Amino acid sequence: MELTQEQILFYKENGFLLLENVFNAEEVQVLLNEMDEVIKEDGPRRILEKNGSVRSFFAPHFSSEIFDKTNGLDRLVVPSKQLIGDDVYVHQSKINVKAAMLGDWWEWHQDYPYWKNDDGMPKPDVLTAMIFMNETNEFNGPLLLIPGSHRNGEFDDQANDIEADPNDSEWYAEYLKSASFMTSLTANLKYKRERKTIADWVAKKGIYSAKGAAGSVLFFHGNVFHASSNNLSPWDRFTYLVTYNSVRNKLANIPEPRPEFIAIRKFDAIKPITGTLCPTGRENSVALTGV
């Protein structure tokens, strides 16, 4: 269940690591069925797309034993501990829906700056494990990452000038409003700088597209730049994301903290559990395979 040194080095170099066959087909179906139930619940945890479909659902493990159990599985927790180099707890969990022909895009961003600015997280010793609940291909909006971008720290302009809400894609449109292509880019220094920064990084390192079968898990660093296109295909791209933070990286006490369903403030180390999500109770016997 432990990652190899080679896998750990790959993550440290690139800021992400894709493992295949972490969940078997039966377990994936359990998660899909559970998701169908969970996201029916209206309320502040459910975020909608502009078109009215579900975009995200925060903290499904608050109301679902299956998602709660998933968070603690050694298959996720042990690699996270190795990659972070410490015991971990769950900072956030989220279903991202990106449904067939309905799912919208996510702008380029780093996650950690929001957790730093909005939640008082001291350091970027944090990662997210993204479980693929469907096959992800070039057509259904795979996560795009810029390899190595996590090693540049937080992008300075990330949260300045505008109210940037990572759960609201509208902010990007607002952000770009003054950037009329080829005529007034100079009017928006902030945008120009970010665009140039991302272009420079991509010129050096390219873009990695996280494609893979259902049951794969992508671990990615809190500071790696990532984005995804909208899903024009008739293939859903459901994912479950669990963010693990170092227990030595507890959130500071801040005025008006965000709700627990976005930023959890229970900092006890998770004890990884072995087991399976299969209703038959069979142990998961699938071997982790390489990058």
Added chain:
Amino acid sequence: MELTQEQILFYKENGFLLLENVFNAEEVQVLLNEMDEVIKEDGPRRILEKNGSVRSFFAPHFSSEIFDKTNGLDRLVVPSKQLIGDDVYVHQSKINVKAAMLGDWWEWHQDYPYWKNDDGMPKPDVLTAMIFMNETNEFNGPLLLIPGSHRNGEFDDQANDIEADPNDSEWYAEYLKSASFMTSLTANLKYKRERKTIADWVAKKGIYSAKGAAGSVLFFHGNVFHASSNNLSPWDRFTYLVTYNSVRNKLANIPEPRPEFIAIRKFDAIKPITGTLCPTGRENSVALTGV
């Protein structure tokens, strides 16, 4: 310069045909430079993205000798005549910008129903030649097409119920407003039927992604379903599109026709010209290569 029978059969089967090396690097640069100038002109021919950048520019050949010459090049006209099986004239021309990190998506659609309903075009004996002015890859919003979908005729619901403007991506958002994922899809029969139709076709034939080097040309049928994602990459994806219509498929006289820059009403057959766009006057010596 003529297409082979194999290429013609491929087009008839699939509804598109990609040719590489139709324009050489010097000619592509001529088109890029000309585009930079042309799209500066404000006015009704220029369509903006929601973010204020340029999305499209109609009929650049009205104000540009270079684009006008391009429309008549035998490299475009001769294949178009072969694929349509008749002499042709230019029904529409357009620059689609899809700029790096700014270009928005295009919903799944057929082109011909708009030309039929809005312009009085009797039959789908029409195709578009799309010139790639940049390398197009999986990251900068390649045109996606459903092979063979042109053989199903016009999708019945295409232009019913809502005001569908192909130059306005807002319509799709409006279109989907009542389609709340997994709860109220049944409330929108029209959407459900279209989504199911596209899903059925894709299940049978997959999705073709029109990737290729700058200078490639994609010919695609007026009834083939196509779409493209937004461009999250730092790589522009500029294209120039020329729509060739059969001279026996003239637009009917209709009340309130759309402006000439969207639907041209000069129906004389184009006489294809040999030549090059290179300022040095060198003849283009690049051979057409296969699909």
